[in-house]
Amino acid sequence: MNNLFAILSGIPAIPLAKWINSFVAWLTGFAGFFNALTAGIGAILDAIQWVLDLFPAWLFIILILILTWFILRKTKHWGSMLFELLGLALIWNQGYWHDMTQTLTLVLATSLIIIVIGVPLGIWMAKSHTVNVIIRPILSFMQTMPAFVYLIPAVALFGIGMVPGVVASVIFSLPPIVSMTCLGIQQVPADLNEAAVSFGCTTWQKLFKVELPLAKATIISGINQGMMLALSMVVIASMIGTMGLGSLVYFAVGRNDAGAGFAAGIAIVILAIILDRLSEGLSGSNQNKKDN
Amino acid sequence: MTEKNEKIKVDHLTKIFGSQINKAQELLSEGKSKAEILAQTGSNVGVDDANFTINDNEIFVIMGLSGSGKSTLLRMFNRLIEPTSGTIFVDGENIMQLDKKGLLELRRKKMSMVFQDFALLPNRTIIENAAFGLEVQGVAKTERDKKAHESLEMVGLKGYDNSYPNELSGGMQQRVGLARAITNDPDILLMDEAFSALDPLNRREMQNELLELQHKLHKTIIFISHDLNEALRIGDRILMMHDGDVVQIATPEDLLTHPKNDYVKKFIENVDRSKILTAGNIMVKPNTINIEKDGPKLALRRMNQDQISSIFVVDNDKHFLGLIDADDVSDLIKNNERDLHKILNTNVPTTSSDTAIAELFAQISKSPVPFAVIDDEKHLEGIILRSTLLEAISSNTSEGGNDNE
Numbered sequence A: 001m002n003n004l005f006a007i008l009s010g011i012p013a014i015p016l017a018k019w020i021n022s023f024v025a026w027l028t029g030f031a032g033f034f035n036a037l038t039a040g041i042g043a044i045l046d047a048i049q050w051v052l053d054l055f056p057a058w059l060f061i062i063l064i065l066i067l068t069w070f071i072l073r074k075t076k077h078w079g080s081m082l083f084e085l086l087g088l089a090l091i092w093n094q095g096y097w098h099d100m101t102q103t104l105t106l107v108l109a110t111s112l113i114i115i116v117i118g119v120p121l122g123i124w125m126a127k128s129h130t131v132n133v134i135i136r137p138i139l140s141f142m143q144t145m146p147a148f149v150y151l152i153p154a155v156a157l158f159g160i161g162m163v164p165g166v167v168a169s170v171i172f173s174l175p176p177i178v179s180m181t182c183l184g185i186q187q188v189p190a191d192l193n194e195a196a197v198s199f200g201c202t203t204w205q206k207l208f209k210v211e212l213p214l215a216k217a218t219i220i221s222g223i224n225q226g227m228m229l230a231l232s233m234v235v236i237a238s239m240i241g242t243m244g245l246g247s248l249v250y251f252a253v254g255r256n257d258a259g260a261g262f263a264a265g266i267a268i269v270i271l272a273i274i275l276d277r278l279s280e281g282l283s284g285s286n287q288n289k290k291d292n
Numbered sequence B: 001m002t003e004k005n006e007k008i009k010v011d012h013l014t015k016i017f018g019s020q021i022n023k024a025q026e027l028l029s030e031g032k033s034k035a036e037i038l039a040q041t042g043s044n045v046g047v048d049d050a051n052f053t054i055n056d057n058e059i060f061v062i063m064g065l066s067g068s069g070k071s072t073l074l075r076m077f078n079r080l081i082e083p084t085s086g087t088i089f090v091d092g093e094n095i096m097q098l099d100k101k102g103l104l105e106l107r108r109k110k111m112s113m114v115f116q117d118f119a120l121l122p123n124r125t126i127i128e129n130a131a132f133g134l135e136v137q138g139v140a141k142t143e144r145d146k147k148a149h150e151s152l153e154m155v156g157l158k159g160y161d162n163s164y165p166n167e168l169s170g171g172m173q174q175r176v177g178l179a180r181a182i183t184n185d186p187d188i189l190l191m192d193e194a195f196s197a198l199d200p201l202n203r204r205e206m207q208n209e210l211l212e213l214q215h216k217l218h219k220t221i222i223f224i225s226h227d228l229n230e231a232l233r234i235g236d237r238i239l240m241m242h243d244g245d246v247v248q249i250a251t252p253e254d255l256l257t258h259p260k261n262d263y264v265k266k267f268i269e270n271v272d273r274s275k276i277l278t279a280g281n282i283m284v285k286p287n288t289i290n291i292e293k294d295g296p297k298l299a300l301r302r303m304n305q306d307q308i309s310s311i312f313v314v315d316n317d318k319h320f321l322g323l324i325d326a327d328d329v330s331d332l333i334k335n336n337e338r339d340l341h342k343i344l345n346t347n348v349p350t351t352s353s354d355t356a357i358a359e360l361f362a363q364i365s366k367s368p369v370p371f372a373v374i375d376d377e378k379h380l381e382g383i384i385l386r387s388t389l390l391e392a393i394s395s396n397t398s399e400g401g402n403d404n405e
């Protein structure tokens, strides 16, 4: 026993940190690739921000209310609309409107990217056992690793500003949408799969006519979770120069200004609740179609 | 059956599930049993060397205990399950040699499947479900909806086109399943325990429906069943499976009179010829009123409408309570009273749906009121009228093979 301990303590520290550093350094070698990626993400951000800036605050609020009415009209949660009206008015009143749109841009861009990556990946995982076995531990790793850690390589590869914030948010909020998509597809009853094949569906027809429609509610709740995780990243991302409500909180910490911190924090909460209601309402509308 | 054109031919068809297929095949040829092979190789023999033909326009029933390989056999016809070895010919064509496109064609045009638990898409309306096969083939919406509508009407489901499956009862859902299968106008219907999930009344109704449909459409129907009564009722021929082996293929009469071995004998023992018909087979839907909700006026109106002199009484949970007589109800109304309990006749004979009618015959023919068929929890499942009983007995004995114990 003592012997074993002696041997173990004799092993020098494995240079794990050094290895990872050289890996990141090696990645920076692909500057062209990362520059292109930065430009791409930047373009998405600019486009979303441009659209959001198109509307004055009052018009934006009205549009959100109309959208909510449209999504929730069957569930008749009129309280949500009242909440949105008051919440958004408060954000406007506090002078946080522009910061709110910046945060919204970050969340929407992140959501868009995780949907584009996450849904196909989830489908692939559901179909291939090998892919499932490989991806699943990576997802757990991505989600349990403290989110701060992603900031460091993100800065190294994507510089400072919104883009590395989006990249870190994407990594952090991708796992639920992948695993929920996979779950949704795998939950399709065996006899419905058989029915699809027995009536001569091709693989793609089966996917689009049977599997995705049936998995829709589960996938949307994965998107909803991803959105909430993205929102939880906004304060952290502000440490690397991502502007918005998060940076207001971050600056308030620096100035030891509890009031400003909470005011901005409340704005984040309001945004979170609105996004949650809306994305949940989307999956609910499917349910209603069945029940009416 | 007049003509006997061969529709499907199965030649040395074998399916082994698992990884050690070669080893399992070797053991099979040495005559080892299914259990031995499973223990030695971990491979499961689903179907072992099946050889038979299915004729054009016949209802071919596959029977056997759970795990005997019925579903596996059926799913090899449209290659939902790939055979390990052997060949299947459909209309003389070797379907094992079909390429991807040919296989899709086969599934789209030649055969359709009906499933035990209906397998309808919950997010689609009834007509969208029924049109599914044509949608997959790329048929335009107006045309496929027209065809789907026709087949829904053919199975007796009118006016539900825009409902969703969860709004329909089990029996109605399976009608949709059946409509979906015939919308493609395939030659062959594959039905895996299609009526097993239905209650006895609905099951019987669907069996009749299928026979009627077959009368009009002349398909080749391959029908899996657990229920010998069902097999005898609808089958032109019956294939008995046991542990992956085809034990016997025979007409219903032959099966009853010449069971090939003890396995088949055991199967048909439960339906000792004179006892084939059970109360569940001949019961009909009763007219009922709910004593907790309905009053005497409604009761009387229902009886007048259907020209009956008494009506069955249930409570909110469909528990059977008794019978009331039209005259008593009239008196009650004359006296300006409402309480039906006063005139409730609880002295009604009851039986369970699996009781053989041979046992009931004497009692039923003497009873002045219909028999009530109730389940273990006293729910009213149906009633037996003297007239249907007599009709059933007479047609049953004249079918032949049923009265030679």
Ligand SMILES: Nc1ncnc2c1ncn2[C@@H]1O[C@H](COP(=O)(O)OP(=O)(O)OP(=O)(O)O)[C@@H](O)[C@H]1O
Pocket: B017, B018, B044, B045, B046, B064, B065, B066, B067, B068, B069, B070, B071, B072, B073
């Ligand atoms: N995918 C599979 N993998 C391994 N074994 C299987 C598979 N499918 C079926 N089997 C085995 O093959 C045998 C036949 O199964 P099958 O489903 O054909 O029986 P069945 O007669 O349809 O039974 P049931 O009446 O319960 O539906 C069983 O022993 C079953 O365990």
Ligand SMILES: [Mg+2]
Pocket: B070, B071, B072, B192
């Ligand atoms: Mg089966």
